[in-house]
Amino acid sequence: MERRWLGQRDLSVPVLTLGTASFAPGPWSGTDAAQARRLVDLWLELGVNMFDTANVYANGNAEVTLGCAIQGRRDKVLISTTDGLRSGPGEHDVGCSRRHLLEAVDGSLRRLPDLLPGCLRVAERYSCVEQLATGGGAARDIEA
Numbered sequence: 001m002e003r004r005w006l007g008q009r010d011l012s013v014p015v016l017t018l019g020t021a022s023f024a025p026g027p028w029s030g031t032d033a034a035q036a037r038r039l040v041d042l043w044l045e046l047g048v049n050m051f052d053t054a055n056v057y058a059n060g061n062a063e064v065t066l067g068c069a070i071q072g073r074r075d076k077v078l079i080s081t082t083d084g085l086r087s088g089p090g091e092h093d094v095g096c097s098r099r100h101l102l103e104a105v106d107g108s109l110r111r112l113p114d115l116l117p118g119c120l121r122v123a124e125r126y127s128c129v130e131q132l133a134t135g136g137g138a139a140r141d142i143e144a
Contacts, residue, residue: 002015021054049076054082083100
């Protein structure tokens with residue numbers, strides 16, 4: 001699989017990624033948990049280890065399904081997520097404000113708990129994650 005470097009050669013990513021919008025019942029549904037795991041297995045066999053998700057796919061259930069599908073293989077995958085989309089009816093339930101992003105990242109970490117150790121390792125580079133790691137949210141539930 002062809003790969004590209006991000007940043008100052010910090011991270012190598014495949015040129016393809018698997019979107020997970022269909023990983024749970026919702027507007028793009030069609031994949032149950034067993035099918036999602038099989039898709040992840042096939043993708044990894046092909047050398048593609050990147051998966052894209054969002055906190056709004058099936059109200060967060062796509063992240064839960066992805067978390068189950070990668071269980072025990074977190075060290076082998078990369079996950080990108082979109083957290084600026086509308087997630088509720090409130091005026092602050094959309095956009096890229098610090099508050100909305102902190103709440104969205106916290107929710108994603110709860111639905112994808114295997115991600116937290118990796119996030120803690122990079123916390124000093126990203127202030128939102130650092131705040132989660134040091135002050136609250138899902139990170140406070142994990143012992144160092």
